Amino acid sequence: MTTYILYIPPEDVVRVVRAEIDATGGQPEFYENAWQDYVIEEDYDRRAYGLQDGGQYDLVSVDAVLNVEPRLEQNYWVLSVVAHKEVGPRVIEDEDALIGAELSLDEFEAEFLSPGGIDIVVRLNAQTREAKQHFDSWWADLSERHPREPD
Numbered sequence: 001m002t003t004y005i006l007y008i009p010p011e012d013v014v015r016v017v018r019a020e021i022d023a024t025g026g027q028p029e030f031y032e033n034a035w036q037d038y039v040i041e042e043d044y045d046r047r048a049y050g051l052q053d054g055g056q057y058d059l060v061s062v063d064a065v066l067n068v069e070p071r072l073e074q075n076y077w078v079l080s081v082v083a084h085k086e087v088g089p090r091v092i093e094d095e096d097a098l099i100g101a102e103l104s105l106d107e108f109e110a111e112f113l114s115p116g117g118i119d120i121v122v123r124l125n126a127q128t129r130e131a132k133q134h135f136d137s138w139w140a141d142l143s144e145r146h147p148r149e150p151d
Contacts, residue, residue: 013122078125
């Protein structure tokens with residue numbers, strides 16, 4: 001599978017996906033799902049975060065992904081909006097205190113597209129060159145059906 005970095009604004013992906021879901025009465029020709037997972041680092045530069053000792057602190061960040069993929073597996077591709085947000089040093093008393101969760105499209109947008117300070121990349125994983133062409137055609141069609149509102 002080949003990975004392509006796309007220069008599509010992540011807000012456009014969410015807007016077009018939401019518009020297509022609405023236009024098809026909740027039955028679009030694609031699957032979409034989102035989730036978040038916490039990443040916990042025990043070994044990091046505590047002084048860079050203003051901690052002199054800080055042995056009880058772990059460095060916490062959140063990775064979230066919104067995936068969109070076609071219902072048919074012919075010319076298979078996956079469009080992903082991947083967000084990384086640093087939370088910072090935290091005392092974690094219970095190992096299960098930070099567990100990942102599924103997100104709705106609204107939750108993904110509110111948590112990871114609205115605030116600043118989040119690294120976001122839009123990428124496409126395509127099985128074949130034909131799959132990439134299928135995605136390009138699909139995206140062009142959806143973008144034309146659901147244009148961005150003028151500012």
